[in-house]
Each structure stands twice: as structure tokens, then as C-alpha cells.
Amino acid sequence: MYCLTYDVGTTGVKTCLFEVSDQIRPVASASEGYGLQVVPGGGIEQNPDDWWQAMASATAQIKAQAETELAQIEGISFCSQMQSLVLLDEEARPVHPSMSYMDQRGGSQLRKIAGQAPRIAGINLVKLLRSLYHTGAVSASAKDPVWKYHWIKENRPEELAKAHKWLDVKDAIIARMTGEFTMSEDSAFSTLLYDIRSKEKRFSPAMLKMLKVDPQLMPPIVASTDIVGELRPQQARELGLKAGVPVFSGGGDASLIPVGAGAARKGDTHVYMGTSGWVETVTDKITIDTSAMIATVVGAISGNYNYFAEMETAGKCLEWVRDHLAKDEIHIYLDQRDVADDPESEFHSLYEYMSTVIDSAPAGAGGVLFAPWLHGNRCPFEDPNARGAFIGIGLETGKTELLRAVAEGVCYHVRWFLETQEKKVKTAPRLRFVGGGALSPVTCQILADITGKPVDTVANPQDVGAVGAALVIAAGLGEIPSLAEASSLVPVTASYQPNLEHKDRYDQMFAAFKDIYPANKKIFAQLEAIR
Numbered sequence: 053m054y055c056l057t058y059d060v061g062t063t064g065v066k067t068c069l070f071e072v073s074d075q076i077r078p079v080a081s082a083s084e085g086y087g088l089q090v091v092p093g094g095g096i097e098q099n100p101d102d103w104w105q106a107m108a109s110a111t112a113q114i115k116a117q118a119e120t121e122l123a124q125i126e127g128i129s130f131c132s133q134m135q136s137l138v139l140l141d142e143e144a145r146p147v148h149p150s151m152s153y154m155d156q157r158g159g160s161q162l163r164k165i166a167g168q169a170p171r172i173a174g175i176n177l178v179k180l181l182r183s184l185y186h187t188g189a190v191s192a193s194a195k196d197p198v199w200k201y202h203w204i205k206e207n208r209p210e211e212l213a214k215a216h217k218w219l220d221v222k223d224a225i226i227a228r229m230t231g232e233f234t235m236s237e238d239s240a241f242s243t244l245l246y247d248i249r250s251k252e253k254r255f256s257p258a259m260l261k262m263l264k265v266d267p268q269l270m271p272p273i274v275a276s277t278d279i280v281g282e283l284r285p286q287q288a289r290e291l292g293l294k295a296g297v298p299v300f301s302g303g304g305d306a307s308l309i310p311v312g313a314g315a316a317r318k319g320d321t322h323v324y325m326g327t328s329g330w331v332e333t334v335t336d337k338i339t340i341d342t343s344a345m346i347a348t349v350v351g352a353i354s355g356n357y358n359y360f361a362e363m364e365t366a367g368k369c370l371e372w373v374r375d376h377l378a379k380d381e382i383h384i385y386l387d388q389r390d391v392a393d394d395p396e397s398e399f400h401s402l403y404e405y406m407s408t409v410i411d412s413a414p415a416g417a418g419g420v421l422f423a424p425w426l427h428g429n430r431c432p433f434e435d436p437n438a439r440g441a442f443i444g445i446g447l448e449t450g451k452t453e454l455l456r457a458v459a460e461g462v463c464y465h466v467r468w469f470l471e472t473q474e475k476k477v478k479t480a481p482r483l484r485f486v487g488g489g490a491l492s493p494v495t496c497q498i499l500a501d502i503t504g505k506p507v508d509t510v511a512n513p514q515d516v517g518a519v520g521a522a523l524v525i526a527a528g529l530g531e532i533p534s535l536a537e538a539s540s541l542v543p544v545t546a547s548y549q550p551n552l553e554h555k556d557r558y559d560q561m562f563a564a565f566k567d568i569y570p571a572n573k574k575i576f577a578q579l580e581a582i583r
Contacts (some may be wrong), residue, residue, distance in 0.1 A: 053078070053531055056125045056293075057116070057521035058107055060132035060221055062152070062327040063088065065103065066108035068518040069118055069125070072526045076541050079121050082113035089149065091314035094156040094194075094436065096427075097149035100138060100224055107225070111291050123294065127525035128229070128283065130302035131309070131517035132222035134242045137200040139215040139269075144227040147214040151200040153328075153363060154427055156436045158199025161206060165199075165263065166191065172513050179303065180342070181261060183244070186256040188338040189347045191244045191263070193208040193434055198244060198263050198371045199550045218243075218269040222302055229299050230281030233317070236301040241275045241350035248338065248350075259476035268379050276303040276352040277528035305334060306360055307352040308482060308520030311535055314510060314542030316353055321473075321480035322451065323466055323499065323507075325489025326514075329366025333359045333479050344472045350526065353535045361469040365426040366462050367488050369440070370403070372426060373458045377451055378406055381546070406455055407494040413456035415501065415554040416561050420444040420453050422461030423568050425494060432472045433569055435578040443568060459495055463502040464565040482506045484544075493548070499547040502558050508544040516542075568576075 053073070059066040064085035071077045084106035089097045115122050135153040142144055166179050166551075183190045190196045204212050217233040220242065227233050235255055236556075240246045247256035253273035260267045274280060279298045288295040302308065305324075310332055315322040321333040323463065335357050340347040348357035356365075375381065379402075421443045428436035442454060473479050483505050489495050490513035500507040510516065523538040525531075532538060 053130065053521050053526070053527040053529065054121050054125045056122070057128070057423055057518040057525075058130050058225070059515070059517040059521065060103055060130060060225065062133050065110055066104045066515060066518055067107065067114055068515060069114050069122060070519070070522040071121070072522060076323050076522055078515070080114045080117035081515065081518075082117070084110040086153065091157075091453040094159070097153040098136075098152060099508050100146045103221070103225060104228065107350045109422050110292050111508070115292055115466030116318070118297065125293075125297055126529060127298045127300055128340070128525045129300040129521040130222035130304070131305055131312075131521040132220070133222060133308060134239065134304035135195070135197055136221050137197050137204070138219045138221060138224040139204065139212065140217055140219060140224055140227055140233070141214050142216040144224070144231065144233070146224070147211045148204060148208060150221065150224070151204075153195060155200055156428065158193045158196070158203045159194035159436070161202035162191070162194050162199045165202065177423070182262060183259065184340065186249065186259050187244055188244055188248045189241075189340065189349075190342060192342065192345065193430060194436060195430070196244055197242070198265060200350070201265060215269060217271045217530065219271060220304070220436050222304070225297055226301065229283050229287050231284060232281040234274045234280050234301060235271050236276045236303055236352075237273055238304050238307040238350050238352060242304060246273075246350065247272070253536055272313065274301050275354075276301050276307065276524050279528060300524055301351040302521050302524055305517050306330065306349060306358060308524065309486060310334065310358060310520075311352055311523055311538050312516035312518065312542065313484050313513075314539040314544070315484035316351070316356070316535065316539055318356065319478070319480055320484065320487060321470075322484040324487045325366045325462065325485070325495070326487040327366070327368045327371075328362060328364055329462065329487070329489075330360060330362040331466055331473060332361075333477050335359050335477050339476050341472065341476055345434045346472060352520070356526070359473055360432050361473060363424065363465055363469075364428055364430060365424055369424045369426060369462055370406075372487070373455055374402055374406060377454055378402060378550045379573055390482040403492065407492040410456045410459050411494045413452045416557045417457035417460055418449060418453040419446075419567055420457040421561065421568065422450055422454075422457040424461045424465055429569075432468060435569070435573065435576065437576040438569060439576055439579065441568065441572065452580055460502065460561070461565070462489075463495075463499045464562050466560055467500065467503045470565060482508055482509070484508050484518045486510065488514045490514075493546075496546070496548045497551070500550045501554045502562065504555065506550065507548040509546045510542055511545045515522055
């Protein structure tokens with residue numbers, strides 16, 4: 053069986069063609085990027101047409117690689133970024149650009165509607181308790197979708213009046229493909245309006261009323277493995293595919309990455325390091341830590357929840373350091389060259405070369421720390437004003453130490469997540485590490501050393517979201533018994549043991565890392581006021 057998947061990420065789409073039998077085999081893949089628009093006031097937007105054009109371009113590349121196999125696909129599915137607000141009209145056209153999960157313009161709406169005293173975690177106590185009862189979660193962050201909705205309602209009422217349905221990223225693409233407006237269960241939960249107490253899949257009437265959301269905007273809710281509809285002829289022509297192919301609901305990245313990583317069983321813990329990053333532990337109970345902004349989210353597998361701690365910028369920090377430290381962006385050198393472009397170079401990319409440089413620096417980066425909060429932070433503290441920082445630079449510090457400090461800073465934050473999760477659930481003794489960050493053996497070893505836990509990786513760790521989407525099709529068509537059985541199709545390919553020689557140094561550096569935010573919280577606020 054052949055299936056086509058689209059992994060719709062923050063800055064690009066990864067399109068993969070798989071063959072699924074007793075194992076899952078990649079046949080062809082292609083990627084295409086798109087941008088984020090930074091809007092004054094903390095806005096981060098994307099044009100849904102950019103997703104579609106990127107999908108069409110990537111699909112054309114797949115067709116060039118494997119036209120015969122592509123013609124035989126039995127299903128299309130998705131893995132995508134979550135917690136965006138995409139408002140569509142009745143023709144599945146956007147009435148406003150998608151407001152990204154990183155968009156934080158809803159702060160004033162959060163304070164006006166939910167922030168009245170007495171408060172816990174910035175939310176009125178009564179509303180907080182009602183939210184926990186009905187949804188198992190709380191819209192306590194300015195980045196949560198309901199506050200984006202209220203920002204639109206207050207600032208773009210003429211656009212809201214044209215809206216037919218409120219969807220998330222992949223659900224909006226599916227609507228364009230099929231003409232059907234739905235949300236998968238995990239997408240619905242990520243609105244933080246999902247009714248966990250109902251036997252039906254529905255949005256909570258009590259929460260819609262309390263948070264002043266028009267119930268007519270909310271779509272029907274389906275399972276990840278459900279077929280939503282068939283690919284329509286016009287959209288098939290635009291993508292270069294055959295019409296009539298079943299389109300599955302799929303899931304969000306936080307739901308399908310553990311499936312594709314082979315870490316979807318109760319007690320499994322995985323670390324994802326892509327543009328954003330997170331730590332997720334599978335549990336069978338709803339759990340929430342309002343003080344640390346960590347909660348369980350509904351996953352793609354019925355009966356399981358993912359205890360989810362997220363950071364806004366993980367791999368994005370390494371992209372930033374590549375562009376602004378590794379590269380000579382101001383052209384101060386007359387003779388510039390990318391080491392990966394040198395035909396005699398042993399390196400295939402600048403990231404690969406950076407990993408070698410990072411590995412040459414001592415553990416602890418010569419006493420330099422990096423705070424990886426380039427676009428604020430969500431947990432274990434919520435502060436949109438928090439920003440990145442190097443601390444401990446001396447006369448002897450060079451780029452080598454700064455590069456390593458960035459990699460270590462992201463891994464310190466992962467350790468902070470694990471430490472915080474342990475207060476509520478038991479994390480796994482071994483970590484499954486996936487995402488683009490897991491491509492670097494150096495980063496894998498640093499993660500093992502800093503967390504003190506063995507780290508396991510899988511083949512093509514940057515594609516696990518697409519693998520999870522392919523397994524959705526396989527389960528939906530009965531090729532495998534269920535998504536819960538999918539882990540056996542995703543074996544470990546490499547393991548990294550903690551280097552105990554580095555333990556004392558990393559323990560001391562980690563203790564200092566956790567002090568960065570409280571020591572600089574006031575300064576972050578002052579700088580934001582200046583900006």
C-alpha cells in the first residue's frame with residue numbers, strides 16, 4: 053500500500069511517499085519552505101495559500117522521483133503545526149491570514165475576559181476551575197487560540213463576519229481539498245474548548261458560553277484515522293494528483309510525532325527538537341500543572357494523553373546561530389565561502405560542520421550559558437517578554453564556545469522540562485529523541501549528558517511526523533490493527549549513553565541556567581517596553 057503525507061511545519065512542508073506493509077518504507081520525499089510574517093504587537097502570521105503552493109511544488113518533486121508509485125496512493129494524511137487560528141469562509145478561503153501558535157497579540161483580550169481577580173496563573177479562579185472541569189486544560193497563555201479569536205473579534209470584526217468555520221492548519225488544508233470542514237479530536241482539544249466529559253466528540257457548550265465564542269463557528273470533530281472526504285478534481289489538478297483519493301483527518305505534530313517516533317505507549321517519553329521543541333510523556337490520566345504551564349493533551353490514540361511541555365524556539369536557536377554567528381552576514385571578510393559548498397569538503401551542510409565545531413568545545417562551553425527564549429517562553433514559566441541571552445562571555449570566549457552554549461542551552465531547557473514533569477508523572481528511563489536536532493550525533497550526546505538519561509534515535513528522525521501520518525492511513529484502512537500497535541514498525545537505530553565525567557559540571561551549569569529567568573525577569577520587561 054502506498055500513501056502520501058504532508059508534514060506542514062512552521063517554516064515549510066515535508067512531503068513523503070511511503071510504502072506500508074509489515075514495515076514502513078520511505079519511497080520519495082521533498083521539502084518546500086514558506087515564510088512567517090512578523091506583525092507589530094507580537095503577531096506572527098502565515099498565508100494559507102503559501103502552504104498550498106509549497107505542497108504543490110513538493111508533490112511535483114515527488115512525482116518526478118516516483119510517478120508510478122504516486123499514482124497508486126490509497127490515502128492522503130497530515131501531520132501539522134497546532135494551535136493556529138485559521139478562519140475560512142464557506143468556500144474554504146481564508147478571511148484573515150493564519151495566526152500562528154507563536155502569535156501573542158491576544159494578551160489584552162486574555163486579561164479582559166479571563167484575568168479578573170482572584171487569579172491563579174493569570175486566570176480568574178472561578179473560570180480556571182470551570183475550564184479544568186470541562187476541558188482538562190486552561191487558556192492561560194496569550195498564544196492560546198481563543199485569545200487570537202477575540203483579537204480578531206475586537207480588531208477585525210468585518211473579517212470575522214465572513215468566517216464560516218474556525219479550523220487549525222491541517223484542517224483548513226483538508227477543507228480546501230475536500231470541501232468538508234472538520235477538526236480531528238486533537239486539533240479540537242488544542243483549542244482548549246473541547247468537552248472531555250461528553251461521550252460525544254464536541255466542543256463544550258459551557259466553555260463556549262463562558263469564553264464568548266460563537267458556537268456556529270466550531271466544526272464537527274472526527275478521529276485522526278477517519279476519512280474526511282475525497283480529493284476534489286480541481287484541487288487534484290493543482291497538486292498533480294488523481295481525484296477521488298481518500299483524505300484522512302490526520303493529526304497535529306504533538307499527536308503524531310510520538311506515533312512516528314515509536315514512543316506512543318504509556319510511560320514513553322520523547323524529546324522533539326525542530327523549529328520549536330518539547331518533551332512529551334504518554335499517560336492514561338488527565339494531568340495539569342498550572343504553575344508550570346504543562347498539561348496533558350489529547351493524542352491520536354484513544355485513551356492516551358500526552359503530558360506536554362513546549363518551548364517556542366529549539367532548533368530555531370541553532371538556525372539563528374547559524375545565520376548570525378556562523379555565517380558572515382555583514383560581509384566583513386572579502387573571501388567568503390560556505391564550507392559545505394567546497395567540493396573538497398567532507399561536510400554536506402553547514403549544520404554538519406557546526407556539529408564538528410561544537411564537539412571540539414569543552415562540556416559547559418567554557419562557563420558560558422545561553423537562554424534559548426528567542427520568542428518568549430511558555431513553560432515552565434510563561435513570559436512573552438523573555439528573550440535569548442549569552443551569560444558568562446569572557447575575553448577567552450570565541451564562537452566555538454558560543455555555538456556549543458546554544459546547543460547546551462536548548463538541552464538545559466529540556467532537562468528543566470523533565471524535572472518539572474517528574475513532579476506529576478514518571479518520565480521514561482530512556483528518551484526517544486526526534487526532529488532535525490536528532491540528526492546530529494553531537495547534539496544527541498549533549499542531550500544524554502545534560503539529562504543523565506540514555507538517548508535513542510530512529511531512522512530519518514526529521515520525518516517522524518510524516519511517518520505518524522502514514523501510520524494513520526494504515527490504521528484507517530485496516531493495514532495495521534491500530535495506531536497503538538504502530539511502535540513496533542519504528543525501531544531504534546542508534547543509542548547514546550550519558551558521559552558521567554561531565555555530570556558535575558552540567559549539574560552546576562544547569563542550576564545556574566534555572567536562575568537566568570528570575571534574575572532577569574525585570575530586565576526583560578524593561579527591554580520589551582523600550583522595543
